[in-house]
Amino acid sequence: MKYKLLALDMDGTLLTDEQQISAETEKWIRKAAAAGVHVCLSTGRGYNEAVPYGDQLDLGTPMITVNGSEIWKSPHELYQRKLFDKALISTMYNIAREKKTWFWAYAVEGSYNETNWTPDLLDRNHWMKFGYFTEDDEVRGEILSQLQQIGGLEITNSSPHNLEINPAGISKATGIRTVCELLGIEMSEVVAVGDSLNDLAAIEAAGLGVAMGNAQDTVKEKADVVTSSNNEDGIALIIRDYIFQEV
Structure with a gap:
């Protein structure tokens, strides 16, 4: 497959407005993972607010929390952490x-x-x-x-x-680069999906940068692709049309 890592923001992206992962989105994420794609949660949330969703999806891949201040080698094994003065x-x-x-x-x-x-x-x-x-x-x-x-x-x-x-210097993009190093893949093999400015650097750095339909205008303007909203299974469409079809 052309794309080997799917980096997903959570709020406004993976999660619906009801803070849930839809059945359709979960189905396609599991299909991608079964095909060998690394699925990485990349969120501004803290660890305790993020890991239950990783567990729901049975992810064993790295996870990025607190906008990149924490990188987890797996959802329950911390790899590195950057602290404030x-x-x-x-x-x-x-x-x-x-x-x-x-x-x-x-x-x-x-x-x-x-x-x-x-x-x-x-x-x-x-x-x-x-x-x-x-x-x-x-x-x-x-x-x-x-x-x-x-x-x-x-x-x-x-x-x-x-x-x-x-x-300074900490972002989801730096987090994804570290995850790529851990997995032995290139940024060109990454699909990064998000909706807000804390996703922008990752969207610009990834091989395929995706803005949700509900994303802020600046994010949409910089993305390679704009998909449907978080309430309309935008992630599922990207997995179907870009990861499996390899457009």
């Missing part, structure tokens, strides 16, 4: 307080937001990602401007209303 987490937390904006953060120890944040967490935990959510475009723009001035950050999003921040 705690001073940067402190700065981003202070921006959230200043802007009175909802925030969340992923650490090795768990996920946190303003409902369960306590001052002692900053030094105690090992941090991998920070995020903001606001539907106020002006406030979000101001936060983005502040973040860009800090440096040392990889800034993307997983929806038009949020910002997701990883350590």
Whole structure:
């Protein structure tokens, strides 16, 4: 087969709006895996939020979580992890307080937001990602401007209303490259599928970059192919028409 790795974003891509994998999509993923294609979940979610879906699909292949900050050799074996400087987490937390904006953060120890944040967490935990959510475009723009001035950050999003921040140089694309090294395949043999800016680098770097029908416009513009939406089995169509037909 021309394509040997299928890298799948989860929210807005693999999962329907009801947070489920449709029966049709699961059928085609299993068919691809049975044919020898490596199926890799590539998500901004933390490990505990992602691994149940990998288990549902019986995947034994590598998995990328937290936008590339964690790479799993298999769904239950950590390969590498990239942590934030705690001073940067402190700065981003202070921006959230200043802007009175909802925030969340992923650490090795768990996920946190303003409902369960306590001052002692900053030094105690090992941090991998920070995020903001606001539907106020002006406030979000101001936060983005502040973040860009800090440096040392990889800034993307997983929806038009949020910002997701990883350590500089960490992305799903770097994660997929590492997975390729583990599997002994080339980026040209990868199909990367997603819907948001945190998928963009992977979509541009892959042999076949696929945007979901519900993807942000920027992602659609950069993709090689635009498929159906996450609620219309867009992944199943790509597997059928591009992996098995090898268009």
